[in-house]
Amino acid sequence: MIRALLAVLVALPGYHYEFPRDHFSHPDFQTEWWYYTGNLKAADGHRYGFELTFFRQAIDRATPRASAWDVDDAWLAHLALSDIDGHRFQHWERLNRSGPGLAGASQELARVWNGNWKVQWNGSKQELQAVTDRFTLRLTFESQKPPVIHGVNGVSQKSAGRGNASHYISFTRLITAGTLEENGRTVALSGTSWMDHEFFTHQLADNQTGWDWLSLQFNDNTELMLFRLRHKDGSIDPYSAGTFINARGAGVHLTSKDFALTPGGRKYGPYPIEWRVQVPSLGIDVRATTRLDEQEMTSYWEGAIELTGTRTGAGYLEMTGYRGPFQIQP
């Protein structure tokens, strides 16, 4: 595994977080991603979901650079627009090298971008722009809560062993407003988004095949993040974990013993697209369902969901590894 040699750092407990520095690139870690998801509505109540993800994968740290074109990092990005009421799911993928400004995550520029998909920091606001051949999406995010650092002691452990963990930061409640330009029409949108930023240097453990991840934003101004790591034999990894964020923005770490994630009967291909989420200690017992089954990206399913039960709200569901072992690399 040459890759493991490329990056010099692994995620270890006690990492000292510093913002805004830690919102941007960590080239000493092998893999890094920035996830933006959200549930939006037009003025007429038409519902949309969106996902914009920037992935960074370290490729080469050994060869001295001869030009900007040398592939030190590969940048992959995914963009999806779920037109929930229009019953249409569109998604795009792009791959770039850092190149002479083709892609990156720069504190200096206060920007995370891949071509003309970008999130630009402007003070405390983040401005998203995503251009495709069909539409241009422009959103402005304003966080209601400070960033949450998941896990214990700054580390979100994914399997046993030193460094088999990530540094994982989230903005769990981003008040969102913006526009969708499509076919010469501009639709004003508003809603709530979620941002994940994770960087690490490890692979899934050998017996891990993938994960199920949920971000839940309840109408009572609390949020819940849960992930469940699945084994090849169908059992659940004890390193599965989560975080509950209360209305004031404080996070509570949840271990696999604290919650139950139960797939329902409804499926899209191999993906269970209906879940029961139970956190007995918090009195949470909700059903997560989707109005748009077809929200599968190239190698995973990620889509907007609705929550009913002891609390109501909306969120995003991501499921990987259902069509063969999941690889992060592009």
Place this chain on the structure above:
Amino acid sequence: MPLLRLENITKDYAGDGEPVRALNAVSLDVEAGEFVALMGKSGCGKSTLLNLAGAMDFPTSGRVLLDGEDTSSLGDAGLTRLRREKVGFVFQSFQLLNTLTVLENVALPLLLSGRRDAGAALEKLRLVGLEDYGARYPHQLSGGQMQRAGIARALVHEPRLLLADEPTGNLDTATGEAVLEVLSRVAKERGAAILMATHSLESAAITDRVVRMRDGRIEGIDRH
């Protein structure tokens, strides 16, 4: 020894399949100064006989002796030499070269044999009464004048033997007679023999001997 001796001449031409026999066992002597007419219909072998006599061709069998020389013993160069020295030709359609003046036409045999004797050509023209026409071109002459020029040309190198193939064939009777008279006279004066092919009795009448031919053979010889 006669000037021209044909000994049992046979001449075949390659035809389609069977060879065509143009001359068949022809023997004929022509003495110096003699005027001999060959008479017969077209295709009886007159022209072939003239060509053999003029060292233009070899017989298939038999011998042609011209002034004692056997033509079959000579190569192309030898034949050419023989013609240059001994033979003059007169043609039915005159065969003057349009690009040359009358004088040049007359001088041509001399020139071809590498001799340069302008006086000789002029003298021959005078002989045929064309001394004033030397600078003209053949197409400026009448038929009779052309044939007289032809005769002058045939004589310019003082040949021993004159071969004439229907020399009056393209001329009207009066002109023909005049031309024939010139031919006969100048040949006599120079002691040259004439062998003339003709099918005109009038023409034949002024010769010393008439050789009648038919189908490649000599049918008979009439002496005048």
Place this chain on the structure above:
Amino acid sequence: MIPRLRVFHQLVLRPMLREPARTALTVFAVALGVGVVLAIDLAGTAAAGSFHSSMDALAGDADLEVTATGGVPDRVAGILATLPYDLDVRPRIEDFATVVASGRTVPLIGVDLLKGGLDRKYGSLTVADQFQSHDRKGVVWIAAGMGAKKGDRIALVVGERVGEYTVAGMLDGDAILMDIATASRDLGRGDRIDTILVKTPAQPGAEEWARRLQSALPPGVEVRPQGSRTSENRRMLAAFRWNLRVLSYIALVVGAFLIYNTISVSVVRRRPEIGITRALGASRAGVLLVFLAEAAVFGAAGAVAGIALGRAMAVGSVRLISSTVESLYVSSQPAAIEITGASVLLAFTIALVVTVLAALSPALEASRVSPVEAMSRGQREYVAQVHKGRDLMIAAILGAAAALAWHGPPIEGKPIFGYAAAVLLIGCSAFAIPALVSGLSIVSSRLLRALLGVEALLASRSLAASLRRTSVLVGALSTAIAMMTAVGIMVGSFRETVLIWMDNQLKADLYLRPGGRTSADRHPTLDPGLPAQIAALSGVVAVDPFRAYETSYQGLPATFGSGNISVALRFGRARFLSGRNAEDVLPELRGQDAAIVSEPFANKHRVRRGDRIVLPLGDRKVAFRVADVYYDYANERGYVIVDRATMLKYLPDPAASNVAVYLRPGASANTVRGEIERIAAGRKILILSNSNLKADAIKVFDRTFAITYALEAVAVVVAVMGIAGALLALVIDRRREFGLLRFLGASTAQIRKLILVEAGLLGLLANVAGLALGLVLSLLLVFVINKQSFGWTIQFHWPVAVLAGALTVVYAATVLAGLYPARIATRLNPIEVVHEE
């Protein structure tokens, strides 16, 4: 129709078949003419198509191209990629690589293989294998036929170095593809790339997109519709190809003379038959058509043979043409020679048009034969009517028109009037030739008769008598000789001018440049540290690093270069159009936005001393004052030269394209060369001594004009073949005369001599007329056509030895062309041909 067919058969086909040798000669002459035109067309297209294909290799369906003098700063790719438009941005590095094993040089294209791009199409090439792994350096995709297959290692000369590459997959196209990072690293491109191709959405149109992108980019960077460079190059090449094409038509013109002659002969010979046919009811139009059909038969047969011939000759010429294109204009990679429907059509069209036009006059003459002629007895020689007086008048008018056209200006850079003058002059000479022939043959018949005897008399008389036929032959051969002479003088003058110029210009003792293939538009650079290292050597007194960049001015490619003014002042001997000295001109460049431009540049763009020219450099557009125009014969693209310091101000890359090294007096060139080789060890660097460089340059020059010579040679061959054919006809027509001469005591040797003397006379007349015409045409070529097409000032110079040699060869060939007809004549049986009934 049937009767006409029968007439055609009787009057045309049968006689043709009866004389197979002559028919074959005529057909072959037409075929050669057609073949040459086709070959030049095919080879020109292949050679010119080549730069097109190398530039457009893997270009795909882009709409815009982004370029900049000195290369596009790579950050421009970042700017474009992040614009809020749905653009496909394709940065490219374009160069050439040489396959070590075969020595073949092919386009090398570096593209971003990572971007979005698994299994994507690059133009006509499909990357069969995916760029799966991102750390695969030294990986190339190659085309089949480069001698390696997937998984093999292949050695390539890339930039200064030889490298081993792994073949990751095959392309269907003649290029080598690698990732842009590999290309940039191995070519040492730093932070510049060659171009960025951009695919834009359909709306609101390419022009608006170009404007939008331009406004987002630095002003020195140009956004233009894709293919602009290609069309610029094509425009630049247009004059060159045009001139070549014109030259290729010479052989055809000569061929036309011969068709005219052939048809004339067949008309003359068949007058009685034509008369009979007419008496039997054939119409005039029918007879006309029959003879035009005869020409068409020759034309069609010539076209068929010409296509095969042209294909074969194109193979030979394409290398020559593309090496010319490369050394004078632009990188080029010969494309395949393709016979298309269009080229077949071209062959047939030119063959039929030329032959039918050439036959028109004799065919009209045939149609005017009256039925009475059939009845006229005897075998009256037909005397061609020649109106010498009228012809001389026409010649005078054509000459006057030529003199007018001589002074006409170029049209779109093409010397249209110049060529018109050439055509008029050829026409003038064609009409003057009958008078010349008749005049000379009168004079010569006496003289020659004295020298060569009776055969000469007969020969010159016969030539004068068949004046029209003779004139046509002399016309054909003299035209060919004239063109040969003219081009010979032009090229000779040019060569001499270049030699003198090189002696003035090239004063350094050693020259360095990167190894590998060179061409006029590629400026690979040397290691930036090299000049200083060389300057430090004890035997070296000065070095002059020259840097060249590809740029374009007013829609035409040009070269932007810089040198060290101080060194140039110390050693250089540049000559200027104004007549001023280098000492006066060059200091004006120092520290100024001032430039000197080469003569072809000045001519092309009508730039004069004192004008301002604006060039896009780096991020900016810079206006330079033209300090003067200098004589330059290095290439036709045109140079703009500034001081090195001025260039570095705008394009800070210090690397040199080549370096001139001046040695201390008494220093050994070989020692210094050895020291430089040690400094540059491991790099592909070419070190040329002064004399090497000059010899190389003159080699390029000679190669450039080899094709020209080849074209002339073909024209001469056609003409000589025509002479042979015509003499053959002459023999057949005059067989009675030859027979008669035999009766009158001519030997076969005399007959042979007669014909050879006629051939010799024809050759002599043609040489005299050709030399005279050629001299006039050479003046036209040197001072009008060349100047207007290429913008070079050429000093007139007589290449005496070359001319004398060529004319002797032509003359000998003409006489030799008489051998075969002479042989035929001596074999005629005089008895048969004089046979009278």
